[in-house]
Amino acid sequence: MNLLILNGTVCDPANRTYKKADVLVENGKIVKIGKTLNSKLSTLNAKIIDAKGKIVTPGLIDIHTHLREPGREDEETIRTGTLAAAVGGFTTICCMPNTNPVIDSVSGVKFIIATAHQEGVVNVLPVGAITKGQKGEQLAEIGKMKNAGIVAISDDGKPVMNANVMRRALEYSKMLGIPIISHCEDTNLSALGEMNEGYISTVLGLKGIPRQAEEIMVSRDIALCELSEGKVHIAHVSTARSVELIRDAKKRGIKVTAETAPHYFSLTDEEVKNGNYNTNTKINPPLRTKEDVKAICKGLADGTIDCIASDHAPHLDEEKQQEFKLAPSGIIGLETTLPLVIANLVHKESLPLIDAIAKLTCNPAKIIGIKKGTLSVGSDADITIIDLNKTKTIGKFESKCKNSPFIGMKLTGFADTTIVAGKIVMTGGKIVSD
Amino acid sequence: MKLNHKDLLGLEYLSKNEIELILETAKPFKELFTRTVKKVPTLRGKTVVLLFYEPSTRTRTSFELAAKRLSADTVNIAVSTSAVVKGESLIDTVKTIEAMKADFVVVRHSMSGAAHIIAKTISASVVNAGDGMHEHPTQGLLDMFTVLEKKRKIKGLNIAIVGDILHSRVARSNIWGLNKLGANVFVVGPATLIPKDIEKLNVEVHYDISKIIHKLDVINILRIQKERQEQHLFPSLEEYSELFGINTQKLSNAKKDILIMHPGPMNRGIEISSEVADSKNSVITEQVTNGIAVRMAVLYLLSGGDGGECESFNS
Numbered sequence: 001m002n003l004l005i006l007n008g009t010v011c012d013p014a015n016r017t018y019k020k021a022d023v024l025v026e027n028g029k030i031v032k033i034g035k036t037l038n039s040k041l042s043t044l045n046a047k048i049i050d051a052k053g054k055i056v057t058p059g060l061i062d063i064h065t066h067l068r069e070p071g072r073e074d075e076e077t078i079r080t081g082t083l084a085a086a087v088g089g090f091t092t093i094c095c096m097p098n099t100n101p102v103i104d105s106v107s108g109v110k111f112i113i114a115t116a117h118q119e120g121v122v123n124v125l126p127v128g129a130i131t132k133g134q135k136g137e138q139l140a141e142i143g144k145m146k147n148a149g150i151v152a153i154s155d156d157g158k159p160v161m162n163a164n165v166m167r168r169a170l171e172y173s174k175m176l177g178i179p180i181i182s183h184c185e186d187t188n189l190s191a192l193g194e195m196n197e198g199y200i201s202t203v204l205g206l207k208g209i210p211r212q213a214e215e216i217m218v219s220r221d222i223a224l225c226e227l228s229e230g231k232v233h234i235a236h237v238s239t240a241r242s243v244e245l246i247r248d249a250k251k252r253g254i255k256v257t258a259e260t261a262p263h264y265f266s267l268t269d270e271e272v273k274n275g276n277y278n279t280n281t282k283i284n285p286p287l288r289t290k291e292d293v294k295a296i297c298k299g300l301a302d303g304t305i306d307c308i309a310s311d312h313a314p315h316l317d318e319e320k321q322q323e324f325k326l327a328p329s330g331i332i333g334l335e336t337t338l339p340l341v342i343a344n345l346v347h348k349e350s351l352p353l354i355d356a357i358a359k360l361t362c363n364p365a366k367i368i369g370i371k372k373g374t375l376s377v378g379s380d381a382d383i384t385i386i387d388l389n390k391t392k393t394i395g396k397f398e399s400k401c402k403n404s405p406f407i408g409m410k411l412t413g414f415a416d417t418t419i420v421a422g423k424i425v426m427t428g429g430k431i432v433s434d
Numbered sequence: 435m436k437l438n439h440k441d442l443l444g445l446e447y448l449s450k451n452e453i454e455l456i457l458e459t460a461k462p463f464k465e466l467f468t469r470t471v472k473k474v475p476t477l478r479g480k481t482v483v484l485l486f487y488e489p490s491t492r493t494r495t496s497f498e499l500a501a502k503r504l505s506a507d508t509v510n511i512a513v514s515t516s517a518v519v520k521g522e523s524l525i526d527t528v529k530t531i532e533a534m535k536a537d538f539v540v541v542r543h544s545m546s547g548a549a550h551i552i553a554k555t556i557s558a559s560v561v562n563a564g565d566g567m568h569e570h571p572t573q574g575l576l577d578m579f580t581v582l583e584k585k586r587k588i589k590g591l592n593i594a595i596v597g598d599i600l601h602s603r604v605a606r607s608n609i610w611g612l613n614k615l616g617a618n619v620f621v622v623g624p625a626t627l628i629p630k631d632i633e634k635l636n637v638e639v640h641y642d643i644s645k646i647i648h649k650l651d652v653i654n655i656l657r658i659q660k661e662r663q664e665q666h667l668f669p670s671l672e673e674y675s676e677l678f679g680i681n682t683q684k685l686s687n688a689k690k691d692i693l694i695m696h697p698g699p700m701n702r703g704i705e706i707s708s709e710v711a712d713s714k715n716s717v718i719t720e721q722v723t724n725g726i727a728v729r730m731a732v733l734y735l736l737s738g739g740d741g742g743e744c745e746s747f748n749s
Binding site for chain 1 (some may be wrong): 524545546547606631634
């Protein structure tokens with residue numbers, strides 16, 4: 001079916017476009033962007049979407065999602081994860097390999113791609129493991145997985161603690177042209193900590209995770225990036241010093257990129273106390289301090305942090321409703337990322353809309369080397385229409401889980417319509433059934 | 435005056451006046467202990483469940499006696515005999531207890547925040563009998579009661595807490611309570627066992643007690659746990675004892691009337707020498723007696739009792 005999106009404001013950071021224009025989609029591709037395309041309406045035979053007062057952007061891309069399938073289908077499936085993505089305005093998501101079994105071989109990659117093709121409503125691009133079983137010892141069959149369709153490698157959830165293994169992985173993946181998404185954590189130093197180490201952890205009697213557990217590894221990975229000339233992408237940056245290290249490395253021309261997640265510019269460790277040990281504030285890396293939040297915002301504004309990812313990590317109620325120490329780390333994020341970006345960055349004027357959209361579209365596309373994240377004529381018609389003025393209270397989710405610290409929060413600015421390859425998969429916050 | 439709280443989770447959450455109310459209310463309860471019948475009918479018909487996820491003799495017995503001397507019925511649930519070993523969650527366990535119509539749940543747990551989870555889940559009054567490294571409010575209260583009894587005041591006193599501050603819920607409750615009542619609080623211990631930003635709780639940090647011993651009115655000595663050695667926190671118990679153990683030699687410069695306290699159980703010869711533990715300055719056994727009176731006051735006030743009214747026990 002053809003689509004004609006009328007009267008919207010097109011925001012396409014890849015082309016530095018921000019203007020009132022109509023968008024014509026034919027056969028799943030963008031064929032025309034321009035004014036008053038509606039004058040030719042009768043000849044177009046297209047479904048009309050009125051985007052008056054709304055923003056039309058490239059479909060959002062999340063390079064850091066946990067879909068839990070295979071292994072933990074009780075928490076999330078590829079199906080439900082993509083439904084959550086569609087509601088959140090994401091048309092492409094990259095799923096992390098820390099499933100059970102770990103995605104460290106071609107069969108795992110093929111399973112994800114086939115299942116996503118059959119059951120998913122948005123594009124799913126698998127991330128393969130760096131090492132076999134994510135054990136940090138032997139390289140996984142990265143080349144074969146690349147040929148099967150992975151866009152990056154990561155041992156996310158665990159760091160590769162051995163610097164020599166990391167060096168070889170960077171050299172090897174450089175040859176294949178894919179980045180390593182690095183979970184930076186010195187596990188000897190974080191030592192099963194429960195929250196950011198500081199005043200709040202001292203008062204609450206929770207085991208602290210020092211910020212240096214992240215910064216040491218950011219620093220190491222930058223050094224290894226320099227040594228190997230590979231591509232390292234730092235996942236979920238949470239501290240001010242990490243931002244400085246990355247900024248400095250970029251200045252020196254090192255090929256490092258970075259992401260942060262919305263909670264790191266929205267919340268601080270005080271939330272753990274305010275919530276009286278609310279386990280939905282238990283995240284790894286942990287929520288940090290006001291100074292860190294400020295530095296993350298600055299890093300986003302000056303381009304040090306290239307993109308924003310959800311780090312969507314579903315956990316069941318019965319897993320989270322436990323003693324803080326026993327509860328698993330992580331929160332869901334696919335359905336709250338865009339509203340938090342708009343509410344906490346765009347509306348608060350720490351980031352112009354077009355730059356914020358870049359961090360959710362063309363920047364992540366560039367990091368993983370895919371031809372998406374743009375509304376250029378001829379590209380895939382993955383489109384998100386955003387209503388900057390829509391206000392909702394967070395509380396209902398398409399995800400199987402509801403482990404979010406943002407429940408009850410009133411936010412303004414949500415995805416209105418999500419279009420994947422010219423097909424409307426979500427509109428008005430509701431999934432469009434097949 | 436009444437205590438308008440459903441639960442007692444920590445001294446952080448109480449005001450100066452509320453702490454003073456509990457300490458005042460404990461006085462007539464303590465006087466009760468000198469009588470032949472050490473029991474009042476105040477909580478008759480109420481049920482107190484003692485839910486202990488960690489082994490404890492002194493605190494559990496103290497709470498049980500406190501409840502019994504108020505004529506409440508008590509039930510003990512120890513972790514080894516409970517459904518927990520069958521994999522039941524904390525929340526399900528306390529919902530079961532609530533269904534049995536308990537009025538109080540006194541909980542001891544190895545993990546910080548456990549008492550908060552219970553308090554959020556059930557309508558019964560929850561008394562935190564120690565949660566992980568967080569708080570042990572009734573220990574803090576009984577320590578303050580003891581100081582007050584001996585020194586007639588807390589305001590302006592120099593009080594040191596010595597030992598493993600990092601893992602100590604006793605230290606945190608004492609710090610909150612003593613500061614609210616106007617004491618000058620010092621913490622002394624190995625740098626590895628002093629938690630980050632503790633000075634923001636208005637305490638002075640020291641690694642060498644000899645620097646401050648001359649001005650101290652009270653030393654509260656914490657138990658050192660042997661397993662901390664394996665976590666690279668100090669090299670050996672012998673070295674700990676030499677650097678931080680309180681003995682007569684370390685007290686040579688101390689005030690004559692310095693109070694020696696310990697929440698127990700003691701490792702004699704490690705954090706405290708026998709000589710010091712048994713000296714006339716030691717109030718360690720009195721702390722135990724006072725613990726019951728303070729816990730009676732807590733249960734009484736949480737049940738809605740009036741702090742002024744119980745003065746009548748004196749008559």
